[in-house]
Every structure is written in C-alpha cells, then in structure tokens.
Amino acid sequence: MHLTEPPDGTPDDAARLEQRHRALDEDHRVCDAIAALPDGAVMHAWVTRFALLADPTRLTLLLCIHAAGEICVSDLAVAAGLKDTTTSQALRLLRAQGLVATRRAGRVVRYRLADETVHALLHEVVAEPARL
Template identity: 45%
Template sequence: MADHPHPVDAERVRRARERVPGAADVERSTAILALLADPTRARVLHALDVVEELCVGDTALALGITEDAAGYALRVLRTAGLVSRRKAGRVVFYRLADGFPEPLLEHCLRHLSALAATGEDDGQDD
C-alpha cells in the first residue's frame, strides 16, 4: 500500500471504501470467473443454459468432447455450486443450479459469447 499522508480526493476515497467489495467477496467472484475461463466448462454451462439439463454422455456428444472431459467439467462446476444434479435410475442429469447468478448467466455467458462471435470491439483504445 502506498504511504502518503493524505488523500488527494477524500470524497472519492470514502466512496471507494464504501463501495468496493471486501477481499473475500472478490476472491469468490474471481474464482468463479476462473472457472469460466476454461473453454470446456464455459461450453458446458452454455449447453445447460440452452437445453436445461444433460447427462454426462449427452454433454460429451453435444460438445464433441470425451465423457471424461465432460464428467470432470461437470464435477468441478458442481463443486463450485454452479451446477446441480438429479438421478433418474442409473442416469445422472445435470442442470444449472437453482439460484445460478443471473448476471453471470446474462453477462458472462450470453453477452460475452455474442461479442466474441461478432468480433466487435468497443472502439476504445486501452
């Protein structure tokens, strides 16, 4: 942390302190975003968003991946609380968890995918 004797803009410092989430909250959100950074897991979430639920084998077929890869992705997502499962006899079906964060669904899955598909840029230089 920089050591300087006084804030340059005390009001902005106060607002930032009030509105910036705590370290634990940011840690959780970045962990979730890291899960989405994996292409297989992101595609699994997309598939579950589109068709509501899939078993491991159908997930693998839909995404063109191995059952091991699908099963692992689903297990990681379930452990993170993003996916839930239900058993029907010997088959386990996976779906987005109840309470799956709508902003995550809308902005991280749908909106970012749409932007990636169009290749559009916001026109701003970094």
C-alpha cells in the same frame, strides 16, 4: 490558509481553492471505490466464479447446460464436442463449486445450472454476444 478560509481574491488563491476542491472530489471518489469493495470472503468467491468461467471447456459446458436445461453427461459431451471423461472432470469441479447441481433418474445423472447469478450472466452472454 486553511481549507475553510475564503480566498483573498488573487488568481493564486482561486487556483489553490480549485485544486483543493478537485482533491476533495478525488478523495470522495477513492472513498466510494473502497466502500464498494466486498469483504475478503465475498471477493474470493467472485474470483473463484470468474476463474471457473474463464476456462473454455467449463464455459462451453455451462453454455450448453444453459441452453439445454437438464442434460446427462454423454449428451453434454456430444453437444460440447468433448470426451465423456473430460466432461465428467469439468462437471465435477463445477459441481464442487456450486455452479451446477445433479438429479439422478435411475442410472442417468442429469446436470442443471445451480447458481442463479451465473445463470443470469450466461443469459446475458447468449443474448448479447456482440457486446463482449
């Protein structure tokens, strides 16, 4: 029997037809899932973002910057409870990946969030911590 053939009316035919409909529905879901995946470069960019956010030190710094707006390294270190050198190293990595940007005012360098998507994600984390 082909997929387009009508069943003969027997219970076995009805069961086979139901199985085929379920299989087609599952095939459709598989195709939808595959179509939703980004290309390799976009996937790599998201993996990098999530890896940066997965580190407690970097996430703490990002949350502090999110709350403070522009903030210098020494103030950020105090807020996060970290050493200046630890803070600077983490900020260097966040800056290299485009999550934060700097503005120099004389000798003082202030950091701010530069990635709008991460900014929006942090906003959601702060606004709804119980959802996590």
